[in-house]
Amino acid sequence: MTAPSAAGLTPGSHGRDRLAEPLRAVVGTKTATALAKLGLETVGDLLRHYPRRYDDPSRLTDLADLPVGDHVTVFARTKSTGIRPMRGKSGFILSAVITDGHRDLDLTFFGKNRGILAHREHMLRPGRTGLFTGTIGEFRGKRQLTHPDYLFPEDAEERTRAAERATLPTPIYPASGAIPSWGIRAAVETVLDTLREEDVPDPLPEAVRAERGLPGLLETLRLVHAPRTAEDWQAGQERLRFEEAFVLQAALAQRRAEARAQPATARAPRPGGILDAFDARLPFSLTAGQQEVGATVAAELARTWPMQRMLQGEVGSGKTVVALRAMLQVVDAGGQAALLAPTEVLAAQHARTISAMLGPLAEAGMLGGADRATRVTLVTGSLSAPARRAALAQAASGEAGIVVGTHALLSQGVQFADLGLVVVDEQHRFGVEQRDALRAKAMHAPHLLVMTATPIPRTVAMTVFGDLEISTLREVPAGRAGVRTHLVPLGRPGWLERAWQRLREQVDDGARGFVLCPRITAADDAVEPGTDLTEDVPDEDGAGDAGGGARGARGDGTARAAGPPPRPLAAVDDIAARLRAMPLLAGVPVGELHGRLPADERDATMAAFAGGAVPVLVTTTVIEVGVDVPDATIMIILDADRFGLSQLHQLRGRIGRGTRPGTCLAVTSAPPGSPAMERLEAFAATTDGFELARVDLAQRREGDVLGAAQSGRGSSLRLLRVLEDADIIDAARGEARALVDADPTLAAYPVLARTIAEQLDPERAEFLDRT
Template identity: 65%
Template sequence: MGEPVARETRHDHAVVGTGGGPLAQSVERRVGAKTAKALGKLGIRTVGDLLRHYPRRYADRGRLSELRDLRLGEHVTVIAEVARSDIRPMRNRRGAILTVQITDGTEVVTLTFFGKHRGSLEFHARKLRPGLTGMFTGDVSNYRGSRQLLHPDYETFEDLDAEFAAVDRAERPIPIYPAGQSIPTWKIRTSVAAVLDTLDADDVPEPLPEHYRREHGLPDAFTALHQIHAPRTDGEWKQAMKRFRHEEAFVLQAALAQRRAAALAEPAVARPARSGGIREAFDARLPFDLTAGQRDVGAVLEEELGEPVPMMRLLQGEVGSGKTVVALRAMLQVVDAGGQAALLAPTEVLAQQHLRTVMALMGPLAEAGMLGGAAEGTRVVLLTGSMGVSARRKALAAAASGEAGIVIGTHALLSEVVQIPDLGLVVVDEQHRFGVEQRDALRAKADVTPHLLVMTATPIPRTVAMTSFGDLETSTLRELPRGRAGVTTTTVVPADKLRWVERTWERLRQEIDDGGRAYVVCPRITSTGTVVSGEDPDGEDVAELAVEMVGGAEQVVADVQTPKQDRPTMSAVEDVLPMLRALPALQGVAVGQMHGRLSPEEKDVAMADFSSGRTPVIVSTTVIEVGVDVPDATMMVILDADRFGLSQLHQLRGRVGRGTRPAICLAVTTAAPGSTTFERLSAFAGTNDGFELAETDLRLRREGDILGASQSGRSSSLRLLRVLTDAAIIEAARTAARDLVARDPGLTGEAGLARMVADSLDEEAAAYLERT
């Protein structure tokens, strides 16, 4: 068999062809209604969709063999005549069996086909009529002392010319397509052949500029489609695969370059730094020195904010690296220049944490106009969907009047009633929780395009940053602030080793007795798995449902692939809470809870009690994953750690060790040693370097989980491109696409590319391009 070359993946409609022409035609016109319906279940509706449904791998027919030379276990291809065929019901189970005897005049071999019923085999019986000659490919096995080929690939021919043609094809690779229950791979192969032979070069758009193809030795699109679907040699399909990887990278980078160029073409208000302003006063009251990384990134932001073109920058950094301080200094620079800044957070817990952090860092500088407030200060307000009417009205008024220089909020900031008239900077925290259209909805509130700073505490490999955030420039913080002890120990605890588990709770008691705090994290709230408890005005329950129930997108895939009865029940807050309270090791220790079902007031009380030490142990879901900052938290126990992704585990671990005392993290799991899941947890325990874990995560996960719509703001049309191994292709495409868009923003000289870019963007992302 040939090497695997393309994973089975979702194939979005309208990747090519919506601009008109043969590729836009419905497949039903070419292959019939029944086959078209089956193809539709794979997302294939147009001729273009079908041609971009690439083979997953290629099989090798093997050399033509004589029937007398066949050996058990060999993969063979033979030419022989059908001697007889018979369909009969199976003896000991439901279903039917078709046996076909083929002969070369001397030897006899049996072909065997199984079906759910007689009708499912009649197609093969009609094609394999006695007297016809055919070419048969399969693995040789033994049945009751006779050689057989089980479910072989085959083709029959009516005359000698057809036989000669078949022999010629015998040496060619056989494309194997991602298929489904509704349609087998051979039927897809037949459908592709039916449409491919009717096209000419003018029917296939060419998105790659000619000079780029020459530079990288790539065939044109029409030639590459023939090479990938009907290759004569392994070299042809490999060349075609290379071409389509370049194409996917180039189309994506062109779209991102257009988005960036469109945004940069809009004027922005320059917000230069001002001496003697709020930011200078803020720097003077900071109780710590900025790290070198914070100073360097701050200088870049200061320069870009001072320009009359929109800043578009991604700030990524290790958990606890001080991104909030960097962002706050940028916001204060904008306030000094007469503007306002908005900080968008994905959950109320994180928004409220940001408010507490900002208020604590700014002190009187955040209380202008209030008793004790600094005269040179500003106002900081919070706006969330669950606020009371009076508090909400005051926050809206402060934002609309310009009195509030900084507005912190959740999705509620996107509401039409929220007015921020002189919005100069938008800061989006935890960008992976938002789409492009959401961050743009906030930017659209300004009369003039505001500057944009996107933050993520999930380290992003460079290739992913170039694909998911290709319209943004990237800054990185790696250095942790001085004085933070961090997590010194991370250990994987096998759940079946009861003494290890007992020791976990004894160790937790020691931390509490020493004045520490401890998180116990569960993957779900209730044992029944129902999380949503009513409508959340911020849409927060919806976001938490995905992460609290299964711990990350990649775990959803695992749940689907694994039978429910084979998986142990997940730990739930409602079960773990009484269990901990009853443990002898924790007698006398108050244990609280924290999750998305609690009201905002209950969440505030829970976190306040935990921070103060009144409740030194808190059982929580991933609602504490980001932003929560309790310096005295020195221990975390993650139950069912195998239910979480690597990046999420790293985020959770970042909630401890934020003070001067070293912290410990214990990951309890039922995963079997040697499994991929256990490998992932071992990688987590082996390093605190989030960037190293991000690379490991990328190796263990499918790229589609990372390049989803929530990050890129578009449906992923990447089928062949591998962000881990195709870094050179992505880099080359990015450079060339940016140069091209700089010369020709509308891609007027590259009609095929313009059409492909338009087809590959969903409606929301296309609207983004129009707005910016």
């Protein structure tokens, strides 16, 4: 559908600011205090706190899948109840059983005497049907609710209203111990009853709603919070999903329009320049994908408005060559290119790789340098003062056509003579503000190319990276031998022993091997099963060794029962010491690498590993991206269940990059059938990064999919599911782009503009803190 023009759209009313009214003034102090514990402070917050699901009063809740540790509200019937003395201590226990007709759930209440519990026993008499809310616990292998809240509709309302409610869908809200679902429902009803159309300004333009047959916002909120049929709440949710997609796409369209409105220096290809000389010295042919993307990038660099493109591709698909050719085109046109990398290891790797690929073309003014050449310089936080002064001088004077660096490139002391292209590698490690800080160092808006080796499904790309055009490399250059992956269960000690034997065999064959650990030292905090490894000590570049890729690693997803302390996770220092003492590896030098090492020590370690002097490297995920050692053929990942799928795929991409096949051995203690084991089985089953991305995102929460900017109270996406709602996102994208093309500042749509400002504010890295 073609979006209506601006002339056909009328702005909504600003209305009174009822949505910003504190809840305390509407529902009372006690209820408002309880709601505040859920992050609900205003009328608008409460109305955007949508039901988690809807129960049919004629059907009981299925009790089959209630994870331990979850706060739940269930609609069930009491089956039995009884009071008995506690064993070995004073007091009594009221035990009740509720049922869905097929499965049971225990309820437990404690009291000092029988009389205290007698009233509850009467309320919970068998045969009564009601709502029960609390946190699922476990005792002696059985799930239970301890001291749950409960509500029997006929006790809380007049019989006439109770009878009516018995025929309507029952909204079940995300709740807490401070306030149950029915308490939230009562508060919502109190608020809704006081609102008029003008009190609820609608961010969706009227013509867009009319074109799609969508209800207004107030009517939508009534459909969602007080439905009379299942069709009501389904229609309300459909409207809200479109609204969420539309608001985000409008914001992305604005950012895209702002970038296009800035003037940029055209950097057209220059025949006979460094790029042509580089192409002539390439020892291999570009893949069809590299040629196609290269042509697109070359054409966009020649325009007078800035290129805004993301290049995603499989691990080892040759993104660096595409980026380097773009940088050389800019250098040929008299400009400079800056490559921003997340870690010093990756930045140094890029600088070495680019210099090696260019050869004499990177030795301008040096003995043996080509007649037409440039210089490559590295800027990191750990450079010595003299080296830093020299690097900064080369960047500021323009002597260095290509400047590679970490976050240090963002510092005020770094200047460029004529920055024409910014390349951001593994861009999910950087927020938009960091990206823009580097672009601000240019006289005119520089062209932008961001790269990622984490494949992104199309709907996620439209939702999170909608301000960028996207190119994809799927082919892997010819000659790569590939990698086979096997799982090594810790429950079978002989399998781990065989893994170390394979490592020795590969080393004896002249190859290199990685041993991956989730921790740096044995003294680091142990992590219980089911805990994310998102908190780690950052290296000097600010990138934690555990890495953002561990998001979504949830173990078995349940609370841990009391028992022996968890097994400590593998640590670099401990594992390296064990390997050195292992008779099987006698005479094999073992190195250690992680983000806490000084930069010069890390560089020396990587050089020794690449050269073969230290053929076994025990490391953290500091080698996750960019490290290219063709002779690395084996990787053993310890505690592999502690990493997310995308990170595992990245790690595996460090081996099999030469002509010899690679072997990846994922060691795990995850129990069979657990989500962690399912994740590892998917990892072992395929090396297709796009398929793994689909599986990974399907397992993760929506907030994880979208990044920190879309999670928590300020999230603009509450109902939209980017993996399932492709049609909605597509439609919203077209409508929003047409709207913004006609009115870039949204001057005619103040409610939409205000919604974007409120939901997607700059403090969340302009709604895209893609970390």
